[in-house]
Amino acid sequence: MTESSRFTEADYYQACFDSRAYMNNFYCRPEGHSEEKNYLTFVLGCLSRTFSTGQYKGRSLIEVGSGPTIHTVISACEHFEELVLSDFVDKNREEIRKWVQNEEGCFDWKPIIEYVCEMDGKSSSDVEVKLRQRVKQVLKCNVLSENIFYPESIEPAECVITSLCLEAACKDLQSYRDALCRVAKLLRPGGALVMVGVLGETFYCVDQIRFSCLKISKANVEDILRNLDFTVQEFNIFLAQDRENNKVSDFEAFFFLVALKSTKTI
Numbered sequence: 001m002t003e004s005s006r007f008t009e010a011d012y013y014q015a016c017f018d019s020r021a022y023m024n025n026f027y028c029r030p031e032g033h034s035e036e037k038n039y040l041t042f043v044l045g046c047l048s049r050t051f052s053t054g055q056y057k058g059r060s061l062i063e064v065g066s067g068p069t070i071h072t073v074i075s076a077c078e079h080f081e082e083l084v085l086s087d088f089v090d091k092n093r094e095e096i097r098k099w100v101q102n103e104e105g106c107f108d109w110k111p112i113i114e115y116v117c118e119m120d121g122k123s124s125s126d127v128e129v130k131l132r133q134r135v136k137q138v139l140k141c142n143v144l145s146e147n148i149f150y151p152e153s154i155e156p157a158e159c160v161i162t163s164l165c166l167e168a169a170c171k172d173l174q175s176y177r178d179a180l181c182r183v184a185k186l187l188r189p190g191g192a193l194v195m196v197g198v199l200g201e202t203f204y205c206v207d208q209i210r211f212s213c214l215k216i217s218k219a220n221v222e223d224i225l226r227n228l229d230f231t232v233q234e235f236n237i238f239l240a241q242d243r244e245n246n247k248v249s250d251f252e253a254f255f256f257l258v259a260l261k262s263t264k265t266i
Ligand SMILES: C[S@@+](CC[C@H](N)C(=O)[O-])C[C@H]1O[C@@H](n2cnc3c(N)ncnc32)[C@H](O)[C@@H]1O
Pocket: 009, 010, 013, 017, 065, 066, 067, 068, 069, 087, 088, 089, 092, 141, 142, 143, 144, 162, 163, 164, 165, 166, 168, 169
């Protein structure tokens, strides 16, 4: 069997991804997983700085591959009237729906929301209410399909976010390129792509279950975005610390980028 045929793809996620364990492991506190040493504070800080400029705003924001999480849209939510979240896995979308409807037993995002609101200088209770009101849809998506949201189709948005999804979903660079091209099509000309990803990672674990990751480099991502006619506004890197003691994943670095789609794109 080749390496790529063992890559854990969408059906494996549907069968084996434990949404609760994922949130408990990685999103219980603002520092994130203890073995990933402050990755989450890096990402939340980047999101806060990006959206607090007020530069990125509009009618709608789409997130592709949200998992069961909402942390990426906390700082963004006041700048967009409508948020559309999405994921391939039914249980992930169900967790988001439960949180949006404030159902008993939903995951507690308060520690993360409070941390972000402290940075943003906002009231966490107001932001929580706004966030719940503005998540209008939680759609099934598959970044490996030509139409990501089939059978739904949605209007292009002013902002698209994707976090840690493409390298988890795509077994090789060509499929990553194709998926990023589909994500780019969800943006209006001039819209902003906000991406969180990992560099040099081949796996990560949720409890004892191991998931594959496509090993990519900064140059790979920059090259694909250039070919898609994006202008990278910022590309921030968070290098792995204490990598040899990390049993949860083998990432070399996390990245956070903002890139603008060309206004000339049809
Ligand atoms: C590492 S999690 C990232 C979740 C979340 N965005 C975050 O930042 O924590 C990877 C996500 O990719 C989703 N995924 C895997 N294959 C996919 C596919 N083909 N299309 C859409 N999502 C997929 C999984 O269901 C999972 O929620």
